[in-house]
Amino acid sequence: MDFRLVRRLGHFLAVAEEGHFGRAAARLGLSQPPLTAQIQALEKELGVRLLERGGRGTRPTRAGEALLPLARRLAEDAGALEALARELRAGRHAPIAIACVTSALLEELPPLVRAISAARPETAIAVREMDTADALEALRRGEVDIALLRDDRARPPIRIHPLGEDHLLAALPEGHPLLALPDPLPLALLADEAMLMLPRSISPAYADAMVAACHAAGFAPRAVREVGSAMAQLGFVAAGLGVALVSSGMARLRPPGVAFRVLAGPIRAVGVALAWNAEREGEAVPLALSLVEGLFPRTPGKPAGTPPSRGIPGGADLP
Template identity: 80%
Template sequence: MDFRLVRRLGHFLAVAEEGHFGRAAARLGISQPPLTAQIQALERELGVRLLERSGKGARPTREGEALLPLARRMAEDAGQIESLARDLRAGRSAPVALACVTSALFDYLPPLVRGLQAARPASAIAVREMDTADAVEALRRGEVDLALLRLDRDRHPVKLRPLGRDVLAAALPEEHRLATQDGPLPLAALADEPMLVLPRGISPAYSDAMVAACHAAGFTPRVTREVGSAMAQLGFVAAGLGVALVSAGMARLRPPGVAFRALEGPIHAVGVALAWNAERENEATRLALELAERLFTHGRVIMDN
């Protein structure tokens, strides 16, 4: 869109609607000579006379009348573009891009998205499931505005607001000998079990917390396979390929073939946090932080003994 042409058409529209150069100039907030110059430039550019001048004012020529409907549409479109650009600069009407780790999809994502939708009904919300490491990079690159992830501290320029505490649970094949026992499961009972884990690079803090818990229980986890996601962990567990230590919130998924056991302790995991890029803050991120304060209680435990 040629905004210089659009501006000149807007000047023509003002004169045609006011029927007078002086009133049109006052409406546009400019003096009359520049307005006359803009109309003349537009007539030269289009190669037609648009206005007939008289002592009483001005009125569109036949050619000008033919152009009026298009001029109005272009002026409306330009106004909407300028308004949207102002909102985008302020972060008001921009689509909100949100990354979310799998284990936060049910406890944290729904209330946050509902709150954002209620506060910003005109803005679309795009949710992308991704692991913590990818979400951090997406925040740094400006590909997402917010992320629900598992991180233990800020990673400049990414800042965190913890949303709650979490605990580890054991995910076992449904037919496993430990699956149906009563009471919390001692972590040491898994010392000899084949362990399915996420690569450390996906969420280093979460992985380190899991390994540290095993060491505190007196053993090093017998890792037999690394899998690419929390959902893959549960699928492999259901297939009988091993056991896994997962966020207790994953039990809400109720996947067939998987039994969940609370662990003695409880054993705390790295909790979910709301993350944002401090160098790219906008109205949407500030709103999300306000919502988080209202929606989530710090220290909340998803599943305990």
């Protein structure tokens, strides 16, 4: 980042917002001639005229108006960078950015965030909800430090630490005839149902697990519609537009209009894993790894972090 350019952009913003060189100079703690020189240097560097004086003061030119939004973002980013540098110089820890899939928001995310906050009370934590594919890209680009996602294999430089097993449940609209049958429900009974599916591009491993489970039950899922998120799946189910296979974690959301049924087997799904980029491994990674070992003991046949069985809305207990 060219801080000299950013500083000059800040001067431009001040003049544009104040509408007057004198008021902008006072706001910046400068005299007017150096401020004018900075604006002229910026206009020369960018090759466009940014401000024009008129009878009612100074205002941005058309080019200046076009550059204002980006200039504000750059100034905000530079301010955030300087603030973070001050925090680090003071010995405080860098903030931790976490990506999290929807189905991990209620079960895996809360204890991890609480444990990080307890271990590093001065560390800021930011959580971004996103699907697995977007979380993997965010890790690759260094936009997040760690991610809670659904995947079962590492893809260098991305590494994963599984947090436990999970199982597929049938999500059915209330009043569906199959709800009259006892648990566990044979998956083959969904062969003729209109299935609401997640695109493979969103979560490849999870989508493959669902399709493989259907094939093992003797049928290919009849996808009536691909939906953009696990939450959309449940919304469409509640609307009576089809049925879905979802992770047991989604049942914790308890959406109205949706009933869940345990499937015979039970049928294993791709569980939640902690993921990170080995090429961008900061202090958040060893901290998170040290915490999840105690938070999510990987007991065979039981999703990690699952509390004792309790009723699923409209259905039986979790496997």
